Amino acid sequence: MERIAIYPGTFDPVTKGHIDICERAAKMFDHVVIGVADSLAKEPFFDVNERTEMLEMVFANNPKISIRPFSGLLIDFARDCESQIIIRGLRAISDFEYEVQLAGMNRSLANEIETVFLTAAQHYAFVSSSLVREIARLGGDVSEFLHPSILQKLTDKLESSKT
Numbered sequence: 001m002e003r004i005a006i007y008p009g010t011f012d013p014v015t016k017g018h019i020d021i022c023e024r025a026a027k028m029f030d031h032v033v034i035g036v037a038d039s040l041a042k043e044p045f046f047d048v049n050e051r052t053e054m055l056e057m058v059f060a061n062n063p064k065i066s067i068r069p070f071s072g073l074l075i076d077f078a079r080d081c082e083s084q085i086i087i088r089g090l091r092a093i094s095d096f097e098y099e100v101q102l103a104g105m106n107r108s109l110a111n112e113i114e115t116v117f118l119t120a121a122q123h124y125a126f127v128s129s130s131l132v133r134e135i136a137r138l139g140g141d142v143s144e145f146l147h148p149s150i151l152q153k154l155t156d157k158l159e160s161s162k163t
């Protein structure tokens with residue numbers, strides 16, 4: 001049986017920190033489905049279609065990784081993907097409390113589903129999508145944290161949102 005893991009998030013936009021976690025997960029499982037949450041409450045800068053397209057661009061050459069948008073409960077998305085494994089990245093200790101709560105709630109809603117944590121690469125331990133957006137908006141250099149095609153998309157969108 002194929003072991004499918006899901007890697008959920010908002011990815012607004014995807015950073016090299018997310019890419020690192022996802023590529024490492026793809027080495028551990030037969031297939032990884034990246035679940036792009038609509039996260040409407042976060043009022044994302046990129047809409048869910050744009051975020052999905054950006055992820056498709058980044059992982060176009062990796063047949064072990066596919067991308068799907070979702071709304072609703074994460075456990076329903078996992079079941080829909082026929083997956084019982086949720087991948088989450090842990091960056092700093094501050095992520096831990098929230099992640100344990102999320103994993104616990106998901107397990108009580110669906111006890112067949114396990115959450116697997118991967119620690120973020122040290123270099124990306126402090127990266128978050130909103131910080132990257134803010135730095136870019138204020139003219140800072142974020143090329144270290146973004147795939148070149150994502151950097152271009154962010155630059156274009158920031159430019160067009162000024163007009």
Ligand code: COA
Nearest residue numbers: 008009010017018037072073074089105120127128129130
């Ligand atoms: N590298 C870089 N950044 C990372 C990262 C990594 N390895 N891991 C997380 N981040 C960043 C994210 O970009 C995000 O940044 P932002 O807040 O600036 O946008 C931040 O850390 C928080 O990430 P995360 O906790 O993954 O939040 P998220 O919004 O990306 O995803 C969902 C959260 C979608 C998984 C969660 O809300 C969910 O499950 N939603 C579905 C509804 C549901 O089932 N709710 C009940 C849950 S019990």
